[in-house]
Amino acid sequence: xxxxxxxxxxxxxxxxxxxxxxxxxxxxxxxxxxxxxxxxxxxxxxxxxxxxxxxxxxxxxxxxxxxxxxxxxxxxxxxxxxxxxxxxxxxxxxxxxxxxxxxxxxxxxxxxxxxxxxxxxxxxxxxxxxxxxxxxxxxxxxxxxxxxxxxxxxxxxxxxxxxxxxxxxxxxxxxxxxxxxxxxxxxxxxxxxxxxxxxxxxxxxxxxxxxxxxxxxxxxxxxxxxxxxxxxxxxxxxxxxxxxxxxxxxxxxxxxxxxxxxxxxxxxxxxxxxxxxxxxxxxxxxxxxxxxxxxxxxxxxxxxxxxxxxx
Amino acid sequence: xxxxxxxxxxxxxxxxxxxxxxxxxxxxxxxxxxxxxxxxxxxxxxxxxxxxxxxxxxxxxxxxxxxxxxxxxxxxxxxxxxxxxxxxxxxxxxxxxxxxxxxxxxxxxxxxxxxxxxxxxxxxxxxxxxxxxxxxxxxxxxxxxxxxxxxxxxxxxxxxxxxxxxxxxxxxxxxxxxxxxxxxxxxxxxxxxxxxxxxxxxxxxxxxxxxxxxxxxxxxxxxxxxxxxxxxxxxxxxxxxxxxxxxxxxxxxx
Numbered sequence: 001x002x003x004x005x006x007x008x009x010x011x012x013x014x015x016x017x018x019x020x021x022x023x024x025x026x027x028x029x030x031x032x033x034x035x036x037x038x039x040x041x042x043x044x045x046x047x048x049x050x051x052x053x054x055x056x057x058x059x060x061x062x063x064x065x066x067x068x069x070x071x072x073x074x075x076x077x078x079x080x081x082x083x084x085x086x087x088x089x090x091x092x093x094x095x096x097x098x099x100x101x102x103x104x105x106x107x108x109x110x111x112x113x114x115x116x117x118x119x120x121x122x123x124x125x126x127x128x129x130x131x132x133x134x135x136x137x138x139x140x141x142x143x144x145x146x147x148x149x150x151x152x153x154x155x156x157x158x159x160x161x162x163x164x165x166x167x168x169x170x171x172x173x174x175x176x177x178x179x180x181x182x183x184x185x186x187x188x189x190x191x192x193x194x195x196x197x198x199x200x201x202x203x204x205x206x207x208x209x210x211x212x213x214x215x216x217x218x219x220x221x222x223x224x225x226x227x228x229x230x231x232x233x234x235x236x237x238x239x240x241x242x243x244x245x246x247x248x249x250x251x252x253x254x255x256x257x258x259x260x261x262x263x264x265x266x267x268x269x270x271x272x273x274x275x276x277x278x279x280x281x282x283x284x285x286x287x288x289x290x291x292x293x294x295x296x297x298x299x300x301x302x303x304x305x306x307x308x309x310x311x
Numbered sequence: 312x313x314x315x316x317x318x319x320x321x322x323x324x325x326x327x328x329x330x331x332x333x334x335x336x337x338x339x340x341x342x343x344x345x346x347x348x349x350x351x352x353x354x355x356x357x358x359x360x361x362x363x364x365x366x367x368x369x370x371x372x373x374x375x376x377x378x379x380x381x382x383x384x385x386x387x388x389x390x391x392x393x394x395x396x397x398x399x400x401x402x403x404x405x406x407x408x409x410x411x412x413x414x415x416x417x418x419x420x421x422x423x424x425x426x427x428x429x430x431x432x433x434x435x436x437x438x439x440x441x442x443x444x445x446x447x448x449x450x451x452x453x454x455x456x457x458x459x460x461x462x463x464x465x466x467x468x469x470x471x472x473x474x475x476x477x478x479x480x481x482x483x484x485x486x487x488x489x490x491x492x493x494x495x496x497x498x499x500x501x502x503x504x505x506x507x508x509x510x511x512x513x514x515x516x517x518x519x520x521x522x523x524x525x526x527x528x529x530x531x532x533x534x535x536x537x538x539x540x541x542x543x544x545x546x547x548x549x550x551x552x553x554x555x556x557x558x559x560x561x562x563x564x565x
Binding site: 014045048051052053054055072073074076077079081083085087088089090091100101103104105106107108148 | 316317319320321323324327328331394395398399400402403404405406407408409410559560564565
């Protein structure tokens with residue numbers, strides 16, 4: 001099957017600054033793909049290249065097999081873009097914004113009107129249809145951005161930080177909406193700063209850091225690969241000094257010796273339990289925290305950590 | 312055809328933009344043309360003898376029409392594109408499946424329509440003062456359309472280079488207006504002192520104004536075919552440059 005997005009050896013400079021360095025990855029049709037990275041890592045630049053808002057010299061970028069440069073009209077017809085910043089025509093009302101968008105993508109007026117009506121209602125904007133976009137609240141503007149991107153029923157929806165600055169309730173409603181959209185067959189490409197959002201929604205994750213792809217895996221695989229269970233042992237009486245055999249196992253002593261903290265790896269738990277038993281320490285209780293995508297992300301993007309991950 | 316719907320939509324948006332603020336875009340040129348005709352044509356013109364056999368007021372009208380064709384088309388496209396860049400909604404357009412050729416042509420047609428509306432308004436105002444038959448209607452259409460499309464292109468090019476709103480008016484004040492005035496809106500080349508008469512032939516506005524004057528009155532300071540050819544070459548060059556700048560994404564793509 002032709003991938004929805006296929007990027008191969010993409011390198012992009014802003015003057016002398018290398019914003020993207022040999023970026024290669026694919027997003028399959030039907031994926032809910034999360035594209036993560038710290039600020040300035042290259043997420044928006046990648047999106048700009050894919051949507052035609054940025055030039056590039058090296059690499060090959062395709063949408064459903066069509067080259068974004070030579071077949072730009074076809075690729076743009078397939079993409080719906082929700083940009084990070086509001087970029088509405090300042091002279092138009094909410095409804096006009098949707099109608100003109102539909103028109104640009106080839107919808108005759110009557111069809112565009114019907115589609116705009118549907119979307120205004122789905123996004124709770126019907127009452128504000130005649131309002132200029134400047135009179136809408138931040139949440140309404142955000143919804144209008146998404147509605148606009150969906151006017152032409154794109155095969156792939158690209159969202160650049162769609163929930164930035166959005167309140168919790170709206171965020172959850174948007175999540176539900178995006179899940180439904182994805183279930184109905186739209187490929188979703190999402191960048192976000194909320195790692196929890198990516199973990200909840202995305203079946204695959206790509207991580208970009210300093211212009212390079214440093215991880216690309218199904219979400220659960222990435223978490224397992226990069227982060228481990230975090231174990232906390234609470235002792236009945238304090239331990240003032242860590243037994244020698246535990247020092248090399250990265251076990252940390254906390255809460256004035258009442259808590260031992262470590263990551264589960266290479267059977268650390270039985271070795272810690274054995275050492276404590278031999279010293280006569282009893283355990284009050286054990287907490288195990290499952291790793292999250294955030295743990296994996298932080299490990300991946302921490303500067304001092306070196307990565308050997310197959311991408 | 313789907314792409315024509317997109318193209319028509321953009322043309323309509325460009326027209327909608329200036330019609331929705333008609334008090335700023337259509338009324339001012341019509342009112343100021345009334346003042347020009349009244350002051351220069353009626354009051355001062357009576358002291359000037361005929362020019363090429365026409366009363367000065369009649370001689371003035373084609374020049375005024377051309378001046379507002381140029382001004383209207385330039386203002387429309389330069390402000391439209393610059394505001395789109397400034398408000399960043401140009402990105403909304405750049406991610407659509409419209410070709411760059413269609414994008415440019417649609418914006419130019421917006422400029423053309425505005426200048427046609429303005430020119431018609433100026434001509435209608437002139438009918439209150441003087442009436443004369445149009446000598447060569449096809450030449451009128453040729454010069455008005457090509458000059459308007461050319462200055463619509465100039466407007467787009469300036470809007471791409473401009474970094475601030477002031478840059479748009481700097482071009483009007485220091486380049487376009489002086490060239491129009493020296494190009495013969497108010498005078499014939501015969502009235503220019505002979506020492507600087509040769510400079511006029513390097514002014515493209517001279518051919519535009521005289522081309523329209525030929526179309527409306529049947530007289531001109533320069534052969535109409537020369538004017539027609541120069542205007543055509545200017546249009547092709549400016550239009551191609553504008554499409555090229557869009558294609559390479561000059562100040563449009565990052």
